[in-house]
Amino acid sequence: MQTEEASFVSGRTRIFGIVGDPIEQVRSPEMFSAEFVRRGLEALMIPLHVLPADFTSCMAQLKRVRNLDGLVFTIPYKQAALGLADTLGPQARTVGAINALARQPDGKWTGDIFDGLGCVAAFRSRGYSFLDQRLTLIGAGGAGSAIGVAVAHENPRSIRLFDPDQARAADLAAKIRSVNSAIDVTVGEPLTTDIDILLNASPVGMLSDPRMPVDISAISSGVIVFDAIVKPEPTKLLALARRRRCRTVFGREMMHGQISKMADFFSGRGS
Amino acid sequence: MQTEEASFVSGRTRIFGIVGDPIEQVRSPEMFSAEFVRRGLEALMIPLHVLPADFTSCMAQLKRVRNLDGLVFTIPYKQAALGLADTLGPQARTVGAINALARQPDGKWTGDIFDGLGCVAAFRSRGYSFLDQRLTLIGAGGAGSAIGVAVAHENPRSIRLFDPDQARAADLAAKIRSVNSAIDVTVGEPLTTDIDILLNASPVGMLSDPRMPVDISAISSGVIVFDAIVKPEPTKLLALARRRRCRTVFGREMMHGQISKMADFFSGRGS
Numbered sequence: 105m106q107t108e109e110a111s112f113v114s115g116r117t118r119i120f121g122i123v124g125d126p127i128e129q130v131r132s133p134e135m136f137s138a139e140f141v142r143r144g145l146e147a148l149m150i151p152l153h154v155l156p157a158d159f160t161s162c163m164a165q166l167k168r169v170r171n172l173d174g175l176v177f178t179i180p181y182k183q184a185a186l187g188l189a190d191t192l193g194p195q196a197r198t199v200g201a202i203n204a205l206a207r208q209p210d211g212k213w214t215g216d217i218f219d220g221l222g223c224v225a226a227f228r229s230r231g232y233s234f235l236d237q238r239l240t241l242i243g244a245g246g247a248g249s250a251i252g253v254a255v256a257h258e259n260p261r262s263i264r265l266f267d268p269d270q271a272r273a274a275d276l277a278a279k280i281r282s283v284n285s286a287i288d289v290t291v292g293e294p295l296t297t298d299i300d301i302l303l304n305a306s307p308v309g310m311l312s313d314p315r316m317p318v319d320i321s322a323i324s325s326g327v328i329v330f331d332a333i334v335k336p337e338p339t340k341l342l343a344l345a346r347r348r349r350c351r352t353v354f355g356r357e358m359m360h361g362q363i364s365k366m367a368d369f370f371s372g373r374g375s
Numbered sequence: 376m377q378t379e380e381a382s383f384v385s386g387r388t389r390i391f392g393i394v395g396d397p398i399e400q401v402r403s404p405e406m407f408s409a410e411f412v413r414r415g416l417e418a419l420m421i422p423l424h425v426l427p428a429d430f431t432s433c434m435a436q437l438k439r440v441r442n443l444d445g446l447v448f449t450i451p452y453k454q455a456a457l458g459l460a461d462t463l464g465p466q467a468r469t470v471g472a473i474n475a476l477a478r479q480p481d482g483k484w485t486g487d488i489f490d491g492l493g494c495v496a497a498f499r500s501r502g503y504s505f506l507d508q509r510l511t512l513i514g515a516g517g518a519g520s521a522i523g524v525a526v527a528h529e530n531p532r533s534i535r536l537f538d539p540d541q542a543r544a545a546d547l548a549a550k551i552r553s554v555n556s557a558i559d560v561t562v563g564e565p566l567t568t569d570i571d572i573l574l575n576a577s578p579v580g581m582l583s584d585p586r587m588p589v590d591i592s593a594i595s596s597g598v599i600v601f602d603a604i605v606k607p608e609p610t611k612l613l614a615l616a617r618r619r620r621c622r623t624v625f626g627r628e629m630m631h632g633q634i635s636k637m638a639d640f641f642s643g644r645g646s
Binding site for chain 2: 108110111112113114119122127131133134135137138141142148149150151153154155158161164165168170171172
């Protein structure tokens with residue numbers, strides 16, 4: 105009789121899923137599953153590739169799987185996922201999007217978004233401050249909104265917002281002003297001159313997408329460049345920033361910055 | 376930056392699930408996941424606890440998850456799962472139940488059942504033959520039917536069938552006769568005297584169920600006792616059989632007997 109059996113999964117395993125389209129680029133499965141192991145939990149996170157046409161009906165049924173305790177949402181579902189939550193955590197209430205949904209002991213589902221906290225934590229662990237800095241933020245979707253709102257609490261001097269959907273950018277500008285009215289917030293083409301920090305939260309450049317979210321071929325070496333994209337690693341944007349001798353912050357660092365907070369959230373220890 | 380990441384799952388992982396109610400007792404997640412690793416596949420099997428009221432709607436949506444390539448069904452879904460298959464393999468056509476559903480390259484789903492082949496393989500690897508033996512089979516559900524049909528090909532002398540649902544037992548008797556008309560098939564209370572092999576394929580005795588599927592307190596030491604249940608291990612039935620000095624075959628051995636065939640099935644290499 106064979107005895108070789110995998111030690112990382114059993115009938116008692118609690119399931120968490122990350123939902124997106126595409127899905128191959130996500131890092132959450134390996135990062136959360138390792139975090140669950142570190143915490144001594146019988147749990148793992150799997151990728152779930154769900155097409156937009158199936159999202160609503162599929163999520164309604166996934167929530168009925170009794171040993172599925174939480175979901176993470178990535179592109180393009182951070183805003184659509186808001187409707188799956190019975191209650192919202194503090195970041196989600198301001199941002200209007202979620203990237204995590206956790207089953208509560210009473211069977212209800214709570215949603216919150218941690219991308220912004222993860223981005224701020226990543227900068228902090230590098231020793232880079234947003235205080236009095238001039239920022240350009242590209243992308244005003246779920247991740248971009250969360251980053252804009254979280255960064256607003258760090259008292260930057262100005263934030264220039266760009267999104268191809270101008271209404272979406274204007275909406276994020278209003279949210280940022282409601283959080284911190286001292287910041288000079290503008291909407292328009294992405295500036296790369298006279299700035300201190302460039303943040304990409306758009307999906308441009310993900311996987312085999314050959315595009316750059318913005319031309320940085322002449323960017324100053326004094327600018328810190330961040331890209332929320334985790335694959336490829338580095339993205340073209342970050343590779344070029346390094347060649348320009350800029351300091352860089354990687355999407356993987358934002359992920360690491362939020363894993364612990366999200367694992368707390370998933371185990372019902374606050375959001 | 377932390378670098379600890381789980382190596383057994385990523386965004387590219389193909390997902391397989393075992394669906395049942397209850398689910399904690401299943402061994403498929405650890406056994407299939409190890410088999411996928413041995414084959415060099417980026418795939419794993421997770422438990423999915425689905426309640427009967429949710430089964431039909433939940434399965435319809437799970438099949439739409441693009442990186443979910445197959446499902447295994449356990450109690451109580453082996454017969455209900457038949458309706459999920461677009462086409463059936465050879466065992467399923469005779470048995471009228473499936474325990475495995477695999478996505479085909481054209482997007483269709485093929486179902487088949489491997490419990491019977493697994494049971495026969497487990498006996499074979501122990502060196503125990505069904506030829507000319509007198510059998511009692513308890514349970515005529517999905518697993519019991521698969522075992523009855525597979526064992527019928529091995530030319531036993533007689534099969535005594537018991538199921539609390541007599542119509543279900545009679546239905547299985549007809550299937551067995553259609554496979555092998557030379558076998559003396561009867562339906563009624565489970566015999567434990569004047570038999571050579573006792574097969575339990577009912578859920579009685581699973582997990583914390585304190586019952587025994589049949590009283591074997593006076594069974595002869597010459598009888599080989601098999602239990603399809605994988606948890607607890609040993610079941611009360613098998614523990615008592617050992618105390619009676621009977622030879623035993625475990626549910627885990629049936630699982631091992633079918634893992635390789637099912638992994639072939641899941642990778643599109645025949646059923």
